[in-house]
Amino acid sequence: MIEPSPYLRTTADAYDAVAVRYAEFVRGSLDALPLDRAVLAAFAELVRTSAAGPVAELGCGPGHMTAHLRDLGLDAFGIDLSPVMIDLAREAHPDLRFEVGSMDALDLADGELNGVVSWYSVIHTPPQAIPSYFAEFRRVLAPGGHLLLAFFESEGEPVTAFDHKVTTAYRWPIDELAGLAGEAGFVEVGRMLREPREDERFRRGHLLMRMSE
Structure with a gap:
């Protein structure tokens, strides 16, 4: 059996430790985020009108976003x-x-x-490992399938580590992340940058991609 990378163990342990508080924090969080809901709705419409098949939310946390999908x-x-x-996700959403x-x-x-949704779930991945994640997303997606990424955008700076409240995370230039996805075989459909709200520190980035056929 292959041992997981140290950063994966660190991330899992960190989220295990705060899971209950985190679930409380994100409950209903989409209600005040109309632009985020719009991106999710556009992704859902594209998936529904393409070939049939399931959608995986990767890094689903307590399941609130999976339920929204x-x-x-x-x-x-x-x-x-x-x-x-x-x-917690199974308890909250037994269906x-x-x-x-x-x-x-x-x-x-x-x-x-x-479809694949990665909603702020690759943020803890060391930058050098991101291409392997995109390769895995491509492997599990059918031709023409869609990928939605949400992340912290670096606002003109290079990839930057920051002190996320759970464990170390990274902010990405949107063009660089889109370029890495393109190298993995994804075609950009659209993007959305959202400025931080009063209770947020950083600009939010969203990339909607389609797997080349």
């Missing part, structure tokens, strides 16, 4: 590195499927998915 008409399920988060797993080594068949 389901409410948008998608056959959605969630995967997260933190066992405690998965327990949905949740599994413990890592985004860099998914227990999914090639081309099994019609």
Whole structure:
């Protein structure tokens, strides 16, 4: 059995430790974020009008976003590195499927998915490892499938580590992250940059990508 990378163990342990508080923090958070909801709705419409197939939220946390994707008409399920988060997700949403797993080594068949959502879930990944994540997203997506990324944008700076409240995270220039996805075989459909609200520190980036056929 291959041992997970140290940063994966660190991330899982950190989210296990704050899982209950985190679930409380994110509950209802989309209600005050109309632009975020619009990006999610656009992703859902594109997925629904393409080939049939499930959508995986990778790094699903306590399951609130997976449930939102389901409410948008998608056959959605969630995967997260933190066992405690998965327990909370299953308790809160017993009608949905949740599994413990890592985004860099998914227990999914090639081309099994019609969509992937990574909502602030690659933010803890060291920059040098990001290409391997995009390669795994491409492996599990069917041709023409869609990928939605949400992340902290670096606002003109290079990739920058910062003191995320859970564990070290990274802010990315949107063009650089889009370029890495393009190298992995994704075509950009659209992007959205949102300025931080009063209770937020950083600009938010969103990339909507389609896998080349």
